[in-house]
Amino acid sequence: MELSGLQIFKYLPAAKKADHTNCKTCGFPTCMAFALKLAKEEVSPDACPFMPEELREKVALAQKISQKTIEIQGLKIGGENVLFRHEKTFLNPTSLCVLLDCADKNFEEKFDRIADFEINILNKTKKVDLIVLKNSDKISPLAGNARTISFEDFEKLPLKIIEDKDFEKTAQELKFNREKAVREKDENYSNPVCVRLPKSDGNDFNNLAAKASFYLCKYANMLLFEEFSEEMFASLLMLRENIFTDPQKPLKVEPKIYEFNGGDENALIFLTTNFALTFFAVASELEKLSRPSYLIVTPADGMSVLTAWSAEKFTAQMVVKTLKDYDLASKVKTRKIIIPGLLAHMKKELDAEIKSSGLDFEIVIGTIDACDIADFVKQF
Numbered sequence: 001m002e003l004s005g006l007q008i009f010k011y012l013p014a015a016k017k018a019d020h021t022n023c024k025t026c027g028f029p030t031c032m033a034f035a036l037k038l039a040k041e042e043v044s045p046d047a048c049p050f051m052p053e054e055l056r057e058k059v060a061l062a063q064k065i066s067q068k069t070i071e072i073q074g075l076k077i078g079g080e081n082v083l084f085r086h087e088k089t090f091l092n093p094t095s096l097c098v099l100l101d102c103a104d105k106n107f108e109e110k111f112d113r114i115a116d117f118e119i120n121i122l123n124k125t126k127k128v129d130l131i132v133l134k135n136s137d138k139i140s141p142l143a144g145n146a147r148t149i150s151f152e153d154f155e156k157l158p159l160k161i162i163e164d165k166d167f168e169k170t171a172q173e174l175k176f177n178r179e180k181a182v183r184e185k186d187e188n189y190s191n192p193v194c195v196r197l198p199k200s201d202g203n204d205f206n207n208l209a210a211k212a213s214f215y216l217c218k219y220a221n222m223l224l225f226e227e228f229s230e231e232m233f234a235s236l237l238m239l240r241e242n243i244f245t246d247p248q249k250p251l252k253v254e255p256k257i258y259e260f261n262g263g264d265e266n267a268l269i270f271l272t273t274n275f276a277l278t279f280f281a282v283a284s285e286l287e288k289l290s291r292p293s294y295l296i297v298t299p300a301d302g303m304s305v306l307t308a309w310s311a312e313k314f315t316a317q318m319v320v321k322t323l324k325d326y327d328l329a330s331k332v333k334t335r336k337i338i339i340p341g342l343l344a345h346m347k348k349e350l351d352a353e354i355k356s357s358g359l360d361f362e363i364v365i366g367t368i369d370a371c372d373i374a375d376f377v378k379q380f
């Protein structure tokens with residue numbers, strides 16, 4: 001298990017008000033500063049000569065590798081150190097792979113379908129991670145940019161393979177494996193885990209997708225499917241994107257002006273922050289409108305509008321700077337800027353700042369929820 005700075009600090013002289021409290025021998029001004037650095041593995045435990053043996057053992061255990069990392073042509077599998085992403089973060093997303101038999105009479109068609117599949121999530125292209133080829137000696141080398149591996153080579157990888165015959169058993173085994181690896185650092189469980197999902201009866205992709213979703217969340221490092229469906233992979237990739245993000249880093253989009261339905265000089269102008277969730281909620285509503293619009297996205301470190309406002313990442317001065325940086329006044333005749341309803345209290349302040357900067361825009365309070373934008377625009 002990971003050790004936090006606070007957990008480490010509890011064992012140090014300062015927490016016990018003992019001799020050598022904040023003595024600086026370690027090179028840090030306080031025991032707390034040393035504990036925080038040690039938690040991040042940025043300093044050796046040996047730097048503090050007054051560390052109790054019990055803490056030394058805990059640190060050694062925490063720093064022991066929980067799970068090995070396997071790398072296949074740039075694809076990293078395993079290497080996880082935690083049970084829950086809020087403890088730190090998950091490192092390598094569950095690989096979504098397909099097993100394909102080169103002796104299959106429809107092999108080429110199936111291969112092309114899998115290799116060509118891609119979706120865009122948060123401006124990133126996502127594909128099937130790996131195609132495992134059975135009987136690959138029966139085909140000539142494949143062209144294209146799909147990542148492939150022969151079944152013989154796949155079997156040599158230091159992976160623990162679970163054949164998925166019973167949902168409950170597979171789920172329990174996955175949990176048991178990860179707990180042994182992370183909590184006990186048991187080397188017998190340090191290999192990344194792959195669940196092999198057999199063909200479902202009657203192509204029941206719903207059932208397969210439901211099971212795979214569970215295994216993806218807890219705790220498969222790789223899922224190997226024996227059948228492929230674009231819809232199922234799109235859903236799993238989307239789920240994976242949500243699970244394998246760093247909870248300490250907000251999802252954000254590039255701050256700039258986005259154009260919808262061919263934004264023109266009479267387009268509506270909306271404004272929000274670069275928090276990805278807000279952006280995509282608003283963007284999908286603007287796409288549905290039957291008229292052009294612009295969405296000004298301000299830089300706010302990926303914070304939602306109210307958080308950004310309370311953290312002073314969304315101020316009247318910043319909005320004016322954004323309008324000037326984007327030179328919006330020369331692009332549009334429209335002079336009304338619709339702000340999120342949650343920022344209604346900023347209207348006066350924004351109007352005043354815009355006026356004093358020499359711009360002639362006017363702030364209009366929009367909706368609190370993105371789903372109400374269409375109705376709002378009808379009455380606008």
Ligand code: SF4
Binds near residue numbers: 021028030035047048
């Ligand atoms: Fe605290 Fe140990 Fe550093 Fe002294 S050497 S300040 S006791 S952590």
